[in-house]
């Protein structure tokens with residue numbers, strides 16, 4: 001049997017580099033609660049992401065939950081179902097009602113032509129997703145949000161380091177959530193961050209991620225526990241030194257995929273949008289009118305020990321926990337794409353020979 005290829009593989013710094021970084025933690029005996037590593041990573045990420053404010057979290061999901069809580073939102077939130085289930089859960093777990101807008105068939109982000117029609121007097125927020133690193137129509141979303149006085153929080157989990165015409169993607173909307181999960185382009189093992197415009201939120205987010213504790217004898221907010229610890233931050237500091245190199249290696253993989261799979265009848269690839277500097281996080285392929293269905297290609301790859309992923313399938317509004325609550329028929333394009341999309345293996349150390357092997361199987 002040929003070697004097993006997973007859909008992703010975490011980037012790791014040289015082990016000595018990490019050991020060196022965590023030695024300080026033995027000296028200080030300060031393991032969590034906004035220590036030196038946490039402070040350093042926050043400063044370095046501010047610079048790397050080119051944003052005015054950032055707060056680190058234990059993971060991306062809790063970051064999004066805390067951001068929603070920080071804005072004191074109520075009522076309805078317009079979002080899309082073509083995402084990781086975290087986006088929808090974060091809304092529901094805050095006691096808000098997700099209203100699902102369909103995606104556009106070109107880049108799978110929220111269809112801004114359908115957005116305005118979903119706004120009611122209960123709408124407080126839009127939570128769009130820069131899915132696969134495709135950037136939402138941020139200008140149009142901003143226009144609509146202004147007109148109806150809505151908050152905009154982006155799920156930017158897929159877009160670490162992405163820029164649009166030189167601008168860091170974390171600058172759009174009121175806030176953006178980044179995930180630093182082990183499978184993401186940049187990671188802190190588990191981790192995440194919120195970037196945001198209003199510097200007044202800095203303290204509030206810090207309180208919310210630490211039980212709402214505002215002083216030795218005072219708790220002003222009903223917060224949770226979502227702090228990034230020092231070992232996570234140390235991993236982030238190490239990974240950040242290598243991330244540009246890792247992204248360049250991902251680009252080589254993506255270029256080879258594009259070389260091999262472009263202009264094939266029934267295979268649709270995502271195009272990198274104009275002005276966007278990509279991080280090559282995912283390689284989604286839509287099988288639409290191809291000689292084999294998505295599920296057949298998935299099974300054939302699996303038979304050869306290659307694990308692609310039906311990402312995103314099913315839609316979040318179709319999961320068991322939401323059964324009967326939402327009408328999937330209202331987001332037909334999301335449903336159509338979810339049934340046809342496959343993300344192919346992609347990580348920095350994926351060998352070009354292996355990319356060829358994957359493409360051979362897909363094309364055979």
Ligand SMILES: *Cc1c(COP(=O)(O)O)cnc(C)c1O
Pocket residue numbers: 059060061062083084086087129155157158178179180181190191192
């Ligand atoms: C990874 C991811 C999340 C959740 O981030 P975690 O760090 O795993 O909690 C949320 N939304 C999307 C789109 C993601 O891909």
